[in-house]
Amino acid sequence: MIPSGFEYHRPNSVQEAVALLAQLGEEARPLAGGHSLIPVMKTRLSAPEHLIDLAGVSGLKGIRQEPGHIVIGAMTTQYEISGSPLLAETLPILRETSLQIGDPQIRYLGTLGGNVANGDPGNDMPAVMMCLDAEYQLVGQSGQRGVRARDFYLGAYDTARQNGEILTEIRIPVPPRGHGYAYEKLKRKVGDYAVAAAAVILTMTNGKCTMASIGLTNVADTPLWAEAAAQALIGTGLDHAAIANAAAAAETITDPAADGRGPAEYRTKMAGMMVRRAIARAKSRAQN
Amino acid sequence: MSRVPVKMTINGRAVEALIEPRTLLIHFLREQAGLTGAHIGCDTSHCGACTVDLNAMSVKSCTVFAIQANGAEIVTIEGMAAADGTLHALQDGFRQMHGLQCGYCTPGMIMRAHSLLKENPNPSEDEIRIGISGNLCRCTGYQNIVKSIQYAAAKINGVPYQEAAE
Numbered sequence: 001m002i003p004s005g006f007e008y009h010r011p012n013s014v015q016e017a018v019a020l021l022a023q024l025g026e027e028a029r030p031l032a033g034g035h036s037l038i039p040v041m042k043t044r045l046s047a048p049e050h051l052i053d054l055a056g057v058s059g060l061k062g063i064r065q066e067p068g069h070i071v072i073g074a075m076t077t078q079y080e081i082s083g084s085p086l087l088a089e090t091l092p093i094l095r096e097t098s099l100q101i102g103d104p105q106i107r108y109l110g111t112l113g114g115n116v117a118n119g120d121p122g123n124d125m126p127a128v129m130m131c132l133d134a135e136y137q138l139v140g141q142s143g144q145r146g147v148r149a150r151d152f153y154l155g156a157y158d159t160a161r162q163n164g165e166i167l168t169e170i171r172i173p174v175p176p177r178g179h180g181y182a183y184e185k186l187k188r189k190v191g192d193y194a195v196a197a198a199a200v201i202l203t204m205t206n207g208k209c210t211m212a213s214i215g216l217t218n219v220a221d222t223p224l225w226a227e228a229a230a231q232a233l234i235g236t237g238l239d240h241a242a243i244a245n246a247a248a249a250a251e252t253i254t255d256p257a258a259d260g261r262g263p264a265e266y267r268t269k270m271a272g273m274m275v276r277r278a279i280a281r282a283k284s285r286a287q288n
Numbered sequence: 289m290s291r292v293p294v295k296m297t298i299n300g301r302a303v304e305a306l307i308e309p310r311t312l313l314i315h316f317l318r319e320q321a322g323l324t325g326a327h328i329g330c331d332t333s334h335c336g337a338c339t340v341d342l343n344a345m346s347v348k349s350c351t352v353f354a355i356q357a358n359g360a361e362i363v364t365i366e367g368m369a370a371a372d373g374t375l376h377a378l379q380d381g382f383r384q385m386h387g388l389q390c391g392y393c394t395p396g397m398i399m400r401a402h403s404l405l406k407e408n409p410n411p412s413e414d415e416i417r418i419g420i421s422g423n424l425c426r427c428t429g430y431q432n433i434v435k436s437i438q439y440a441a442a443k444i445n446g447v448p449y450q451e452a453a454e
């Protein structure tokens with residue numbers, strides 16, 4: 001399969017990339033790892049006339065710590081995320097999630113920025129970013145703005161990013177030391193998108209849950225932040241009843257498509273199941 | 289569309305060409321560089337038959353534009369044997385352990401195993417299976433592919449290969 005023709009641009013700086021996007025307009029698309037974009041270009045579902053390759057743009061790669069935050073450059077790959085000692089210590093849910101994305105070859109090239117900017121409800125990182133209350137830094141010709149992951153996803157392939165903007169970095173508040181976490185993903189095979197998946201972080205103090213947040217993948221036309229489900233856990237000992245309440249609350253906000261991954265009812269139930277498993281595993285990992 | 293210059297090192301040899309930006313790396317390797325070892329299996333980024341080494345990372349060359357590899361160091365299956373024809377340990381392993389039947393997946397399997405062993409010279413069976421999870425084989429059932437990679441790891445590490453008890 002051969003994509004339709006395009007012109008290739010390789011800017012060296014964010015300013016240059018943003019200027020190109022502004023100048024070329026609607027027909028220009030940023031290119032990161034290419035592992036969502038190139039497949040749809042090969043089938044010609046997408047035929048941009050210009051690709052702006054971000055690979056040469058300085059400053060878009062890397063993971064750094066700031067007070068209270070971890071900041072990850074948009075061009076940082078899933079492979080780099082899964083291998084980062086800093087993330088293993090501060091945000092282990094990112095390693096757990098990135099290792100469930102695609103396969104090794106895809107993780108070498110696929111980037112965090114591309115995964116969260118893409119807007120496909122099947123992508124795994126967006127629900128995790130909602131769960132963690134991450135903020136996306138967007139740069140356009142008129143300046144820079146931050147948009148919370150929880151406000152970013154408007155519909156399938158429809159996000160708060162404007163055409164002329166580039167996602168430069170993702171800022172993630174570091175959860176308390178000793179927090180419990182899990183990303184549970186049901187998939188048909190390696191390299192498949194989720195039938196349903198759930199991201200959970202929580203903290204336990206003296207046997208009671210004091211903080212919880214839950215995100216859901218691929219069970220609606222956007223990733224979901226399951227606020228009421230997490231609320232059902234606060235103050236409980238994460239006993240059977242509390243977990244069942246959370247799973248039920250999560251199920252009610254889903255609106256999955258019926259497709260090769262199963263009928264809608266099944267996927268809703270599986271979303272509940274992933275929430276149960278993720279809470280149980282997060283609980284087992286949380287330090288009291 | 290206008291053509292653009294591209295330059296890369298393939299199996300240690302500098303290659304320069306003028307290409308359309310939409311040229312996929314697999315097409316560039318097979319049709320312009322004359323290296324038909326990497327195969328097109330699925331053409332949809334799933335099977336891994338097109339896997340080559342790009343700057344020491346295994347990539348599916350059906351999902352990379354050749355222009356993205358501008359300046360890169362590429363190794364394909366053709367670059368694995370020594371100049372005198374001596375097989376690479378992985379090639380030898382696949383031969384000794386019967387790691388192929390039709391052979392269609394083999395160049396991709398070997399290139400993937402190559403970067404896996406560079407990162408993890410002594411992988412467990414599980415690590416091998418996870419490591420090659422982006423490569424499909426319709427013939428072997430994978431058992432002998434795992435053994436071939438274990439054989440190659442032992443050979444590279446200079447230790448005798450011991451087949452795990454069934």
Ligand SMILES: Cc1cc2nc3c(=O)[nH]c(=O)nc-3n(C[C@H](O)[C@H](O)[C@H](O)COP(=O)(O)OP(=O)(O)OC[C@H]3O[C@@H](n4cnc5c(N)ncnc54)[C@H](O)[C@@H]3O)c2cc1C
Nearest residue numbers: 030032033034035036037102110111114115123124167333
């Ligand atoms: C076989 C296969 C299996 C996969 N399985 C999974 C899976 O299980 N889970 C999963 O989450 N993903 C999966 N993916 C998708 C993969 O993770 C992609 O790498 C990812 O979705 C997109 O990242 P990218 O860097 O490749 O972006 P690209 O494909 O380059 O870009 C994706 C989109 O985002 C835009 N974009 C990229 N970067 C920026 C930026 N910095 N600023 C603004 N816009 C930007 C592009 O214009 C494009 O529209 C799979 C892909 C394949 C081929």
Ligand code: FES
Nearest residue numbers: 329330331336350
């Ligand atoms: S041909 Fe590239 S992954 Fe199948």
Ligand code: FES
Nearest residue numbers: 389390425426427
């Ligand atoms: S040997 Fe035939 S596909 Fe693997």
